[in-house]
Amino acid sequence: MNFNEPNETEENKIEELDRGGFKRQLKNLIYTAAEISPVTQAQWEKLLEIYNFASLSIEVIIQTICRNSAFYSQERLSLNFPSISPRIPLSGNQQIALEMALSNSPITVISGTGATGKTSIAKNLAQVAIDCSHKMLILAHNLASLSPYYNLTTYPLVLSPQGDYYQKVINRLRYDNLAQAKMDYLPLHLLPDVELSKLRTPAKLETWLPIIENNTYQQLADILKLESEFQNLTQARLNLLAYRLKQLLPFLQEQLRLSQIYNHLSQAGIEEIARQLLANPQVTITGTVAEFMQVENRVLWETSFDIIIVEEANRLHWIELLFLAGLCKKLVLFGEDMSPTYGQAKKSIPYPYNCLQFNCFQWLQRHLSPAYVCTLKEQFRLHPVMAKVVYSCICNYWVYSQSYYIDDNLPGINLSQINRRIIWQDVSDTMVGDKPVAENMVRFLEKLIRNQDGQVMSEIGMITFSPTQTDAIKEILPTISSIYQNQLFVGTAGEWSGKERKIIMVNCSGSPKNIPVEDINIALTRAKDYLFLFGDCDVWRRYNSPLRSLLYHPAVSQERQVII
Numbered sequence: 001m002n003f004n005e006p007n008e009t010e011e012n013k014i015e016e017l018d019r020g021g022f023k024r025q026l027k028n029l030i031y032t033a034a035e036i037s038p039v040t041q042a043q044w045e046k047l048l049e050i051y052n053f054a055s056l057s058i059e060v061i062i063q064t065i066c067r068n069s070a071f072y073s074q075e076r077l078s079l080n081f082p083s084i085s086p087r088i089p090l091s092g093n094q095q096i097a098l099e100m101a102l103s104n105s106p107i108t109v110i111s112g113t114g115a116t117g118k119t120s121i122a123k124n125l126a127q128v129a130i131d132c133s134h135k136m137l138i139l140a141h142n143l144a145s146l147s148p149y150y151n152l153t154t155y156p157l158v159l160s161p162q163g164d165y166y167q168k169v170i171n172r173l174r175y176d177n178l179a180q181a182k183m184d185y186l187p188l189h190l191l192p193d194v195e196l197s198k199l200r201t202p203a204k205l206e207t208w209l210p211i212i213e214n215n216t217y218q219q220l221a222d223i224l225k226l227e228s229e230f231q232n233l234t235q236a237r238l239n240l241l242a243y244r245l246k247q248l249l250p251f252l253q254e255q256l257r258l259s260q261i262y263n264h265l266s267q268a269g270i271e272e273i274a275r276q277l278l279a280n281p282q283v284t285i286t287g288t289v290a291e292f293m294q295v296e297n298r299v300l301w302e303t304s305f306d307i308i309i310v311e312e313a314n315r316l317h318w319i320e321l322l323f324l325a326g327l328c329k330k331l332v333l334f335g336e337d338m339s340p341t342y343g344q345a346k347k348s349i350p351y352p353y354n355c356l357q358f359n360c361f362q363w364l365q366r367h368l369s370p371a372y373v374c375t376l377k378e379q380f381r382l383h384p385v386m387a388k389v390v391y392s393c394i395c396n397y398w399v400y401s402q403s404y405y406i407d408d409n410l411p412g413i414n415l416s417q418i419n420r421r422i423i424w425q426d427v428s429d430t431m432v433g434d435k436p437v438a439e440n441m442v443r444f445l446e447k448l449i450r451n452q453d454g455q456v457m458s459e460i461g462m463i464t465f466s467p468t469q470t471d472a473i474k475e476i477l478p479t480i481s482s483i484y485q486n487q488l489f490v491g492t493a494g495e496w497s498g499k500e501r502k503i504i505m506v507n508c509s510g511s512p513k514n515i516p517v518e519d520i521n522i523a524l525t526r527a528k529d530y531l532f533l534f535g536d537c538d539v540w541r542r543y544n545s546p547l548r549s550l551l552y553h554p555a556v557s558q559e560r561q562v563i564i
Helices: 010-030 038-052 056-067 092-102 119-129 143-149 166-177 203-213 215-228 235-247 249-263 266-278 295-302 318-325 361-368 384-394 435-446 468-482 482-487 516-525 537-541 548-551
Strands: 107-111 138-139 285-287 307-310 328-336 374-375 420-428 460-464 487-490 501-507 529-537 557-561
Touching: 010 038, 010 056, 010 138, 010 318, 038 295, 038 307, 038 318, 038 374, 056 318, 056 328, 056 361, 092 107, 092 119, 092 374, 107 119, 119 143, 119 295, 119 307, 119 328, 138 143, 143 285, 203 215, 203 235, 203 249, 215 235, 235 249, 249 307, 318 328, 318 361, 328 361, 361 374, 374 482, 384 420, 384 529, 384 548, 420 435, 420 548, 435 460, 435 501, 435 529, 460 468, 468 482, 468 487, 501 516, 516 548, 529 537, 529 548, 529 557, 537 557
Parallel strands: 107 328, 107 374, 138 285, 138 307, 307 328, 420 529, 420 557, 460 487, 460 501, 501 529
Antiparallel strands: none
16 A cells, blocks of 8 residues: 555445455465465465456456455456357357357356256367467366367377476477377378378388389389288289389488487477477466466466366365466356255355355355356256256256257167166165175176177266275176276266266265265266166265255155175
């Protein structure tokens, strides 16, 4: 404050006091641990810098907290995204959400339960940002949630929990890209040739280039005929291949020369390429929030991003939220819309100093200006019959089913004894354990499959709530069939983020207190046609969660399973 300036109004004094109180509360939040770690200290120093030189997105959040009401900023960004046609098909409501994310407002919060298309919107947004050369960071809570973004650019950079980020880029260049440089291009007037590509590795070229150069066209065809990999070719095809090799000799010589240059590029040359990659706005950076917050990736804390996209933003901590908001022009959050029935209990605490005690994503949903918030209420995955049951358990509003997107074709699966779309296989608590329940699930799977066809197995998945449950199932699968092991995806709820199958089997053993509601919601919204759950009904009836609501729903069939 400049004390030489005229006195401020009483209203401004109150707001400054509130901002100071918020800052103190923020400091208390980051220093909750008795021992201050180097990571905590580094994060606080950066957060203090962000707070003092607030970006527009973090200013909107702070003003909303301090005013105790929705705040709309009159300032606009200059990203100026063009009008687009989505590359991934979107519904009308999803396009509205995408337009909000593409607007020049500093922050957009897009919420929705599972299967409402949040990732489809985010992928469209990311592609537009790349096309417009905007510097972008994509983060998620689970690494599996980032897999849809790996094919957006030709060179996505993924954060690593170990090592310096800049050094990781250098290592990836050296071992993945330069050592195995992709050299399968051809002159534009030629179509791809599978047989020709067999000879285009550097090792093969070193052997074959002298042969091509020192033999006539007909001699080369005779030599090719003696090679085992070309013995099945007709004489006409061999002649064509020999002609192509003679024709492309200068081209192939240049390819080998470039490969050798890449392999022997100096350290300084690799470092220069790495610096150019990091500076290139079209290179997308992806990773988990936890990895980004590590000191090893501190070089990225100094980067000014045009847009930051956060998947699973409902798992964000306030520190992470404010940190990310301060590093970008535009912050777009995609998160699970959690029902207050299972969320944090409401507390009558004086506002605003204690708002940091609540889930930041849910708080933003309720307190930000409606101009910044969008809730998705359409689902495109679950069969309409299933959707009525599942969504009534995990959210407190009606979710519409776009049934014309849903395919109900399940060949090769024995459904003659299945009378409901959602079935709970009740397993006694005294018999519940990682291995017994895993065995029970695999036996049920064997009855369900008419034939061990790989295509059928790829339509089925198993979800667990802990790595030990996953390991128990994976240990049994090879003893039954290699097809089960190779084609059936088994993973924790976090590993299932963004994935789907026609049939899902969920292992509900273990203590309900140790299973987050977010993981339960993921498990309930991965199945397109049939959902089977395995666990003790009595245990889950005693614990307030979406699974308890599911058990009491009349459309859910409960069958008793006896483990011998």
